[in-house]
Amino acid sequence: MGDMYAEKRDRKLDLAAHAAWLYYIAGNTQEEIAAKLNVSRQAAQRLVALAVSEKLIKFRLDHPLSHCIALAEALRDQFQLAMCEVVPDPAVGGDLYNGLGVCAAAYLETYLVAKTPSILAFSSGRTLRAMVDQIPSMDQPQHKIVSIVGNMSHYGLAGRHEVVMHLSDRVGSQTYPVPTPAVATSVEERDLLQTQRSFLAVKALAEQAKVTFVGISHIAWNAPLHEDGFIDDGELTELIELGAVGEIAGWAFNAQGKLLQAGTNSRVAGVPLQQPAQRLIIGVAGGLRKTEAIRAALHSQLISGLITDEAAATAILKRG
Amino acid sequence: MGDMYAEKRDRKLDLAAHAAWLYYIAGNTQEEIAAKLNVSRQAAQRLVALAVSEKLIKFRLDHPLSHCIALAEALRDQFQLAMCEVVPDPAVGGDLYNGLGVCAAAYLETYLVAKTPSILAFSSGRTLRAMVDQIPSMDQPQHKIVSIVGNMSHYGLAGRHEVVMHLSDRVGSQTYPVPTPAVATSVEERDLLQTQRSFLAVKALAEQAKVTFVGISHIAWNAPLHEDGFIDDGELTELIELGAVGEIAGWAFNAQGKLLQAGTNSRVAGVPLQQPAQRLIIGVAGGLRKTEAIRAALHSQLISGLITDEAAATAILKRG
DNA sequence: GGCAGGGTTGAGCAAAAAATCTAACTTTGG
DNA sequence: CCAAAGTTAGATTTTTTGCTCAACCCTGCC
Structure with a gap:
């Protein structure tokens, strides 16, 4: 049963990835994300923050400078x-x-x-x-x-x-x-x-x-x-x-x-x-x-x- | 003189790239960016938005899903x-x-x-x-x-x-x-x-x-x-x-x-x-x-x- | 089974960001 | 050279976001 936690965590990371996708790539607000993933607004906020802190979402500056x-x-x-x-x-x-x-x-x-x-x-x-x-x-x-x-x-x-x-x-x-x-x-x-x-x-x-x-x-x-x-x-x-x-x-x-x-x-x-x-x-x-x-x-x-x-x-x- | 405009635009894009870097990669707030690049707070906001709309900054979701x-x-x-x-x-x-x-x-x-x-x-x-x-x-x-x-x-x-x-x-x-x-x-x-x-x-x-x-x-x-x-x-x-x-x-x-x-x-x-x-x-x-x-x-x-x-x-x- | 502790949750609030509005400036046509 | 249109920058308002705190729940332990 040790992997119950791991599985739960994965589920959460998947959700965080989804939230980050919606936020950064699709340009949704956190409220829209909350509606789509049906979670509360602050849960959506936390998911986005999690995705950032877990480095699921990467920022790359594509510019000569x-x-x-x-x-x-x-x-x-x-x-x-x-x-x-x-x-x-x-x-x-x-x-x-x-x-x-x-x-x-x-x-x-x-x-x-x-x-x-x-x-x-x-x-x-x-x-x-x-x-x-x-x-x-x-x-x-x-x-x-x-x-x-x-x-x-x-x-x-x-x-x-x-x-x-x-x-x-x-x-x-x-x-x-x-x-x-x-x-x-x-x-x-x-x-x-x-x-x-x-x-x-x-x-x-x-x-x-x-x-x-x-x-x-x-x-x-x-x-x-x-x-x-x-x-x-x-x-x-x-x-x-x-x-x-x-x-x-x-x-x-x-x-x-x-x-x-x-x-x-x-x-x-x-x-x-x-x-x-x-x-x-x-x-x-x-x-x-x-x-x-x-x-x-x-x-x-x-x-x-x-x-x-x-x-x-x-x-x-x-x-x- | 036709490239005056192009040059001006480039200067702006450079600045936008810098603003985007500070915002997404360094995690600064727009106010901090404004101070660092010494522009107004909303100019910083516009620069970040410009960098996003010009695709200078790319978001990549690094997740199996x-x-x-x-x-x-x-x-x-x-x-x-x-x-x-x-x-x-x-x-x-x-x-x-x-x-x-x-x-x-x-x-x-x-x-x-x-x-x-x-x-x-x-x-x-x-x-x-x-x-x-x-x-x-x-x-x-x-x-x-x-x-x-x-x-x-x-x-x-x-x-x-x-x-x-x-x-x-x-x-x-x-x-x-x-x-x-x-x-x-x-x-x-x-x-x-x-x-x-x-x-x-x-x-x-x-x-x-x-x-x-x-x-x-x-x-x-x-x-x-x-x-x-x-x-x-x-x-x-x-x-x-x-x-x-x-x-x-x-x-x-x-x-x-x-x-x-x-x-x-x-x-x-x-x-x-x-x-x-x-x-x-x-x-x-x-x-x-x-x-x-x-x-x-x-x-x-x-x-x-x-x-x-x-x-x-x-x-x-x-x-x- | 009850209780302590860690971790989550959601509400409210403060801060930040976006949008809107306004004023000034720049460019273009007369 | 002037005037008008379009563009840009700044002020204000509104929306969105991040954060704190109290309550809660679940887990593990007694």
């Missing part, structure tokens, strides 16, 4: 992000920056099109530049666009991947650039720059920004910070020796995501980063090379949002 | 049945009557276990007998069990597949058999039998029955009606010539399901069938041989419920 969505949600959960988007890997030979740029631009646009004035802050870099390049012309003078990072190299050149001026060209908002080197030559110079009235104004604005978009770079001999001349060979060597794996807006951090207290960090001329991030700071970065840097930034909550690509997302999740 | 459930619902829709159940094909060498019997018994039991007195009516036959054999003993004297068909052959023998007495043995209800031949030898005899007080009582009860279970047989040289001696060779020949394809409770009908006005039908000694059925009349029958008969009965609404097997259900639906 389904994998990316799953990755994004996994990242969001794991690192308690306010937002996360994962773009698909580019077609072979395709441009990664393009995909990230389109996605980040779509997100940025939701802020730009709003009629209520917002303060939007940005660091610089190739990825953010790709984002700005995707923004169509529009007339939104009500916003304030703020840079959180100096954009001149040691040699006084404007950085190649300037962001805020290009963005303001397109949207016509007021712009607050930081006309200083990213990294000052000395602590004294940095202190001097940071007492300038214009810098203080920018800093105050940046600290009220509704959203801040930042690039995330890795630190190595092919690091953008070095390639673009913001730091020299010696400074880079020092950062590497201090254990830096990544950098956001010029601020270097180690594998744990902890901001270094030495090296160029004592001379960065931009708006300081808060750790953990107190407001919406969206990191935009992708590519396997940056995996370590992104992971570190996520772990230590330097960023509270992330737009990345499938490859990096997969790699980040693989080792948590 | 899923095919049967789909068949049952298709039959129910097509013939406006009050209920329909389809049992799986038996394993090779398995017994069809057993599967049908178990399923029909489970359904009948829901009536038997009720505490409020019901009138339940039955025809006879091998399939219904298999059903009754599955009913466990119980004590439910409040019900009335009524036969709608005479159960003696021409020769005075009790039919082999007697139903109501066996059922009443098990459930202890009051029983109202029809102690006459299924088919009288003449119209006069039929008329005489039908004026008996006992028959009139049975008829009155049967017409109030909460549910009536009937078998459905085919008409051919291996027809049960003939094999069991209820009609003789000549009568069978006549029925076949009149176009009979099936029979319910002794009443023969043609391929359109129309009850014949001639042949043995003028001498059937049971309770008349109403066409279309005015109350819940559940046909219990399966097997490919009976396909034609079941289809006819469904078409002309001789029955308002059906319990059948996968093979017959598939065959019936194939030609509507």
Whole structure:
């Protein structure tokens, strides 16, 4: 008689399957199901719930982005992000920056099109530049666009991947650039720059920004910070020796995501980063090379949002 | 610029896919989805609905009975049945009557276990007998069990597949058999039998029955009606010539399901069938041989419920 | 046979989702 | 360039769903 129970349970599962069929496939309401299977309404409810919990009914998302969505949600959960988007890997030979740029631009646009004035802050870099390049012309003078990072190299050149001026060209908002080197030559110079009235104004604005978009770079001999001349060979060597794996807006951090207290960090001329991030700071970065840097930034909550690509997302999740 | 629209639509579908993922796979509420995708709550609702209507999200029922459930619902829709159940094909060498019997018994039991007195009516036959054999003993004297068909052959023998007495043995209800031949030898005899007080009582009860279970047989040289001696060779020949394809409770009908006005039908000694059925009349029958008969009965609404097997259900639906 | 405990059931209620209605916007034809 | 029609987004109402709680029933145990 032991299988009396098993049989009863099977009967119930059959009924649950039927209820789930009617609910999800035939689109009946629970009341209709109750009538058809003649049980009470809440019995029908329980049957549907049972079918779901017993995995009798399976949901399958049939969409090219389904994998990316799953990755994004996994990242969001794991690192308690306010937002996360994962773009698909580019077609072979395709441009990664393009995909990230389109996605980040779509997100940025939701802020730009709003009629209520917002303060939007940005660091610089190739990825953010790709984002700005995707923004169509529009007339939104009500916003304030703020840079959180100096954009001149040691040699006084404007950085190649300037962001805020290009963005303001397109949207016509007021712009607050930081006309200083990213990294000052000395602590004294940095202190001097940071007492300038214009810098203080920018800093105050940046600290009220509704959203801040930042690039995330890795630190190595092919690091953008070095390639673009913001730091020299010696400074880079020092950062590497201090254990830096990544950098956001010029601020270097180690594998744990902890901001270094030495090296160029004592001379960065931009708006300081808060750790953990107190407001919406969206990191935009992708590519396997940056995996370590992104992971570190996520772990230590330097960023509270992330737009990345499938490859990096997969790699980040693989080792948590 | 023609693909502006396509692109916009794609963006929306991506978002819909994301919303559907969050809703069905991650189990978020629409409000949570709205927050995560930052759209309004009802926009999230629309996105989920869009994903469903665009078939981005697929539901798959992973259960042995899923095919049967789909068949049952298709039959129910097509013939406006009050209920329909389809049992799986038996394993090779398995017994069809057993599967049908178990399923029909489970359904009948829901009536038997009720505490409020019901009138339940039955025809006879091998399939219904298999059903009754599955009913466990119980004590439910409040019900009335009524036969709608005479159960003696021409020769005075009790039919082999007697139903109501066996059922009443098990459930202890009051029983109202029809102690006459299924088919009288003449119209006069039929008329005489039908004026008996006992028959009139049975008829009155049967017409109030909460549910009536009937078998459905085919008409051919291996027809049960003939094999069991209820009609003789000549009568069978006549029925076949009149176009009979099936029979319910002794009443023969043609391929359109129309009850014949001639042949043995003028001498059937049971309770008349109403066409279309005015109350819940559940046909219990399966097997490919009976396909034609079941289809006819469904078409002309001789029955308002059906319990059948996968093979017959598939065959019936194939030609509507 | 009675009683304790686990598990089910159904009613009512709160939350969620769908439908309906309204306003704004976009596109198209004049 | 304007106006009208159609479309879309948001507010409100209605329906549906999920959940809690008390009652119940069945089972197993004494």
